[in-house]
Amino acid sequence: MAGLPGGDVRSPQQIADSDDVLDAVVIGAGWAGLGVSYWLARRGLRHSVLERGRIGETWRTQRWDSFRMNTPNVQTVMPGDSYDGPDPFGALTRDQFVVLLEDFARRNALPIEPDTAVTELSRRHENGAYRLTTSRGSLLARNVIVASGSLNCPVRPVWATALPSDLRQIDASGYRNAADLSDGAVLVVGGGQSGVQIAEELAEAGRTVFLATSRVGRLPRRYRGRDIMVWLLESGFLDVRREEVIRLAGRIPPRGVLGSLHTISLQALSARGIVLLGHFTGIENGDRLLFADDLEANVRFADEASDNIKRHVDEYISRAGIEAPVSEPDPAETVALCRPNPAIGSLDLSRSGITSVVWCTGFKGDFSWMRLPGVLDAAGQPVHEDGVAALPGLYFAGLDFASTRKSGIILAITEEAARLVEHIIGHS
Numbered sequence: 299m300a301g302l303p304g305g306d307v308r309s310p311q312q313i314a315d316s317d318d319v320l321d322a323v324v325i326g327a328g329w330a331g332l333g334v335s336y337w338l339a340r341r342g343l344r345h346s347v348l349e350r351g352r353i354g355e356t357w358r359t360q361r362w363d364s365f366r367m368n369t370p371n372v373q374t375v376m377p378g379d380s381y382d383g384p385d386p387f388g389a390l391t392r393d394q395f396v397v398l399l400e401d402f403a404r405r406n407a408l409p410i411e412p413d414t415a416v417t418e419l420s421r422r423h424e425n426g427a428y429r430l431t432t433s434r435g436s437l438l439a440r441n442v443i444v445a446s447g448s449l450n451c452p453v454r455p456v457w458a459t460a461l462p463s464d465l466r467q468i469d470a471s472g473y474r475n476a477a478d479l480s481d482g483a484v485l486v487v488g489g490g491q492s493g494v495q496i497a498e499e500l501a502e503a504g505r506t507v508f509l510a511t512s513r514v515g516r517l518p519r520r521y522r523g524r525d526i527m528v529w530l531l532e533s534g535f536l537d538v539r540r541e542e543v544i545r546l547a548g549r550i551p552p553r554g555v556l557g558s559l560h561t562i563s564l565q566a567l568s569a570r571g572i573v574l575l576g577h578f579t580g581i582e583n584g585d586r587l588l589f590a591d592d593l594e595a596n597v598r599f600a601d602e603a604s605d606n607i608k609r610h611v612d613e614y615i616s617r618a619g620i621e622a623p624v625s626e627p628d629p630a631e632t633v634a635l636c637r638p639n640p641a642i643g644s645l646d647l648s649r650s651g652i653t654s655v656v657w658c659t660g661f662k663g664d665f666s667w668m669r670l671p672g673v674l675d676a677a678g679q680p681v682h683e684d685g686v687a688a689l690p691g692l693y694f695a696g697l698d699f700a701s702t703r704k705s706g707i708i709l710a711i712t713e714e715a716a717r718l719v720e721h722i723i724g725h726s
């Protein structure tokens with residue numbers, strides 16, 4: 299049978315036919331699912347990990363070719379592991395991260411069932427077990443941990459369908475490299491992590507790039523002698539609770555822009571020749587793209603967010619009595635923002651030469667296969683508290699901002715997976 303050592307030797311259908319009930323089933327073999335499996339195995343719980351494709355499938359198929367992790371190598375580790383390589387503050391490539399996941403699953407003999415997509419999750423009322431219908435049969439489990447990801451389905455604005463049919467449109471998850479796009483200028487929509495990194499890569503490839511910005515903060519890659527993620531973890535910034543983040547920002551904000559290997563600012567992108575625009579608001583007359591007059595406000599918001607992060611680190615350094623070097627110059631302070639004059643409020647598609655649009659406008663999770671009352675909200679997203687759903691035995695792992703700012707980042711899975719597994723044991 300396909301899978302790694304430690305899995306049940308029977309198929310899902312054979313397990314269901316025997317009326318056998320597993321202690322737990324994990325849905326998804328990315329970093330969150332593998333992390334949960336690690337702790338389930340350590341606690342002796344009989345379980346299986348169902349994966350629609352291969353280990354790390356989303357990382358393999360929904361990341362561009364030059365993608366790198368935004369956490370430094372020293373923080374890109376799985377439960378029970380630590381980094382001891384030569385480049386602690388480098389960043390793993392997409393393919394290197396997939397190898398890390400595969401190696402972790404192999405070393406820990408985790409029971410992975412690849413090519414096993416879950417098509418329905420329901421509950422069998424006679425014994426309270428969950429029934430998982432998959433592409434390879436059905437199986438039963440007392441507990442189900444959904445680790446299929448909350449950021450794997452791209453979201454486009456409603457007016458995307460009004461764009462001309464000959465204009466190529468792809469999402470950040472479908473972008474691979476500049477050579478794959480049609481000749482001509484490219485409009486990247488969205489000033490978050492994916493948008494600015496893709497825009498920068500396209501500019502480096504010699505493409506004419508327009509970037510529709512948005513209200514997103516940014517972070518310096520290094521500050522006062524350390525990688526910024528090291529400071530944010532050590533200072534407790536990443537441990538701020540979800541409810542406090544919402545109270546401060548009024549909602550869950552997008553994560554600040556953090557270049558994998560260097561600081562990225564809108565000023566630096568402008569200096570590369572990228573034409574910056576306000577946020578994309580729609581289309582008129584079939585071929586004229588409209589943009590808000592908020593570019594300078596978006597630049598100011600990003601810079602203020604960076605200043606706030608640096609101030610937080612400064613205060614922590616002072617409070618903890620740490621000897622740290624003075625701050626490095628912010629790259630945004632060394633280049634001037636090239637402001638279009640007058641500001642660009644609209645673009646004619648034919649005159650601008652734009653032949654492709656890359657949508658970097660966010661993601662959500664696909665949980666439409668869950669046939670359980672009260673576990674999803676009106677938007678089809680999980681209802682939970684710290685990853686624990688209202689239905690007994692149902693859990694979510696790896697959700698962005700599930701408990702704290704750290705949730706959704708690989709460095710959170712060691713403690714969050716352990717907590718979920720202890721909850722399972724305590725309520726068995």
